[in-house]
Amino acid sequence: MALTLFNLILIGTLIYFSDDTEKLLTSILSEQDLERGFRIIGKGERIPFMKQRFAKFKQTSYLFVFCGLLPNSLTWEVAMALLCYVVYKYPYWQLKVAIRKQTSLVRYQFPIYLRQLQVLLQNNTVVFAIEQSIDHAPDSLKGEINYLHKQLLAEPHQLNHYLHFLDYYALPEVGRAMKLLYRYNTVGQADSYRQFNRMIQSTSKWLRQERQQHKSTQLLIYQWWGLVPLFSVTLVFLSVMMNILLTMFGKGVNG
């Protein structure tokens, strides 16, 4: 009874001070990397996202009312608290999965784009090569390349434009490649040739590494299939054993 009363007061408070609770939870429980995540997946904003999570959390919390009425009410209370936690966290976990997918796509496609750029650099300046590459750049990078190009048209020798390219992905390889690109754009003819060769070598290595990793991930799913026959034969063996045991106990040991 006491537990039911406590739950009712808790839910009542949650409803009455809904806006304040929402603000408090948004400020305390909001994850640090939300902004970065929305930028990576290219959609969504922090406030509406948190509002939606809070609404779902509130709807789930109404179930607490029934906990006090059930047998083993404390266990149900803990289970319900866990459910509320999962309901609250689930959209964030989904966001994390989307971020991971997008990051791995960028990691895979950036060296491909860099290679495109290197071919264009054979006959063009850096800014013109970037402009030429936009049409056939990977979709995951197109928006950012467009933005970089606009910035470089205004200030072609500004290092920050290169450094800020895809910086929210926090991929050290991208930063390194962009620094090399900047140096290639700014240093003299003899030096630039050396820089360019270095960039080609590192891109080749990176491209192969990403391709191999991508392919081995594809194989990973199928590797589990190899266990299916072994698992099913184990079931067969167990059923045979059970058959023998049932027969023995059915007849009696001496029977």
Place this chain on the structure above:
Amino acid sequence: MKSFIVILPISLLLLLVVNRNAFRRSLLHPLGWKEYQKNILAYGLRFYPRQYLIIHFTSVMLVLIASFVFALPLPYILFLCFVVIIFLPTTLLWQAVFIREERDFFMLTSFLQQTIAVFKSHPKIYAALSECLTLTDGDLKRSIIQWMNDIEAGSPLKESSITFLKKVPHFISGNLVNLMVFVEEYGSTEYAEGLEMIQDDIDDWIEDTYAFKQQQLELRNRIVILSLMALLIAFISKQMLFQTQMMQQVELYQFTMFLFLLSLIITLLVAQRIYCTPWIEKGEELWH
């Protein structure tokens, strides 16, 4: 046992509804072999009716032998045979996809390599294409002929390559076309390095793809070996049970054996599916 006799035809019907395409090209369908023949011919391969029937006969015989060895009742045997007959043409088609993809991949890479070699010594796109055309076949050849026709008709070099790039949207072919167009349109003396870079990319691409296909085949063989081992263990278990003459729960034994054989068939089907993935990665195709 009676309940299973009702459940099995229902599940078979469900199987047919879910995999309508597989059923349409199976021997169970009156025009199944014709549909299969159409599919095989679409992949540019030949259809051998005798070979097709022998494979079916052998597979069904293997299922029958296994079912009799494990003493399965008739409804279960029929179900397993139906599953094999329905999915066998699909697995044979996967094999055809593999052969076709392999042929196309090596045709494309050798064409690109040869084009680079010819263009290096004489930087003219039309000349390079006409010299390497003999290495190609099918859709690839048609797209190159279209490219050459467009050049002959006086279209700009970049636009004329669109048909080819739509057929082969891989970034390496895009890079090669881009470089060749720039060299021919604006002239350059230092294009050899760019061509070498693309040549290295092609070599790496071939090496990585081939290594991956080898891995896939190894994995398939490993799964087949594991399946055979599982079959052997099941056979030993069954012999053990029959020798003790203690079998009372016949239905339970038969049902687990049936599930085991079904899982084995499904695993072997999946094993065939492993290496049928495209040789050219979708993520590397940018010139759509």
